[in-house]
Amino acid sequence: MRAVVQQRYGPPSVLRTTEVDLPLPGPGDVLVKVGAASVHPGDYFVMSGRPYVLRLVFGLRRPRHGIPGRDFAGVVAAVGKHVTAVRPGDEVFGWSTAGTLAEYACVPADHVAPVPVGTSLVEAAAVPTSALTALQAMRDVAKVRPGQTVLITGASGGVGSFAVQIAKAFGAEVTGVCSTRNVDLVRSLGADHVVDYTRTDFTRAESRYDVILDNVEAQPLAAVRRALTPAGTLIPNSGRGGRWLGPLARIVRARVLSGFTRQHLKPFASVEKPRDLLTLADLLTTGQVTPVIDRIYPLDEAADALRYVEAGHTRGKVVVTI
Template sequence: MGIEQRTDAGGPGPGARQARAATMRAVVHHRYGPPSVLESCQVGIPLPGRGEVLVQVSAASVHPGDYFVMTGVPYMVRLVFGLRRPRHGIPGRDLAGVVAAVGADVTAVHPGDEVFGWSTEGTLAEYACVPADHLAPVPAEVSVVDAAAVPTSALTALQALDRIANVQPGQTVLVVGASGGVGSFAVQIAKALGAEVTGVCSTRNIELVRSLGADHVVDYTRTDFTRAEKRYDVILDNVEAQPLAAVRRAVTPTGILIPNSGRGGRWVGPLGRIIAARVLSVFSRQRLRPFASVERHQDLLTLVDLLATGKVAPAIDRTYPLDDAADALRYIAAGHTRGKVVVTI
């Protein structure tokens, strides 16, 4: 499939930059709604602008954030992604694939390089345009499916534990939702940082969480960790199954609680929980540190090292072909994923 180096801002499909002649297969949504709004169709291949790379996508992972953007709920996401309809009609953020072309001023990557990272213009397609500093090389030991599973979830776990909590060797870390997308990475990253790690999950996921390296596992169907005697230096709560006041009981007097979860209401989503955590932190020696992960190229390179050394390995729950992307997002919405869900192209 050739790529003609011209632009057509009025061409078919989502996005401002389109190739006149060349098209690609993509999953598109023209309005907010459930997975049924997604359709597979032919759209123009985007052209890389200055500082951008065109990636031929091999795999793209999906996560709850993609579901929120697709549905437009909570409504606050529309302030970023389009008030009345999606600004970028192709969903998806994480990807792995091969560099097909580069724009002006790009010197760090070259056509033929195998890369992974994130795009803000959609990845559930055969091609995606990505800023060059949003990409890193796929380690030789890592498959493209595994690489596609990494960016958003692993960056969130890394920044929560390393940058926000500053986890030190010997500290105790509790990961709530240890079998999920972020949680499965958090268990491994906490271990890589030298912590004693406890994972909270359901009965069916105990062996998975142990295989990720957890020193201890709490089955939440049998034990309420908030009422146990054990206290933790750091708690990363990816579930919001318990009120903040209850989770705080399991934090040491000067420990850190990171609430990284919650759909909340239809309007502001988890914002209410974030505000409550900030207020409570003012009146306590405990530090409640809700945060929003920020895409940092240096953190992506840190993950490259962790992947290359085997300290972190994605747990893949299911893979779906591109035409079944709607089913992948339905599965994500059910909230019982074991690791990551990946769409292969």
């Protein structure tokens, strides 16, 4: 099968498309013929091996899995002998730790869910990691409830575009922060208010919010906290921090600060929960969540897709079709 592979850490130029062996499903696995795979900043970090702390998980000298990519949607080609929930021919979406920028991916059966009726494979592939992060941030960490005020920075990005919609589905009054060119997009996602950061600094405005999901490290934590209510919740979902620790540096600062204030500073890492794929499928089915697709690239241009993601100006999601 054709796949994008990398033999070492580095920029997108380390990627090449070549023929590799077809993976074989184990007893509890599903072999999926991949139709589309989305890419996000996490894929770029793993590909580049920076911040270096990631190499403790993904391989010290080279990537443990030579095929990049995590999110996908496709058609079940074969199932292991213990799999009963899906069958060949079913359209599914989900995630794989073995790489998805390939014609086929071998996935544990509990890492997939049926593609909702009316959702294309391109749209479904855009969902798993980014939408799951937004869901868990709004539902599990912030515990958003009707009537609360929620501000989301990077509201036009991958996580942000889902978070706006999910917070609205939970009954919140949502403010999205984005650039001028994305104001109409964020408003179309359901945001009650939109702040153009090129004109207004939300940390210096009068409004205060019950929840802030900070997807863009454009302001110091102290500045972002000014926009919180006295007992509000700040979720830092971003951070640069250099080539060694990356976002971990900001996460540590937030955790330390949380012990000295009534405000709740809650950095988190999303957890891949199979039942949350079903929750996201329900939100897609009811129309409460619609993926925003920025660009679509063919498999041979996967390196260009990752370059575009690394630039940091995506509107929604970037998808690679196979």
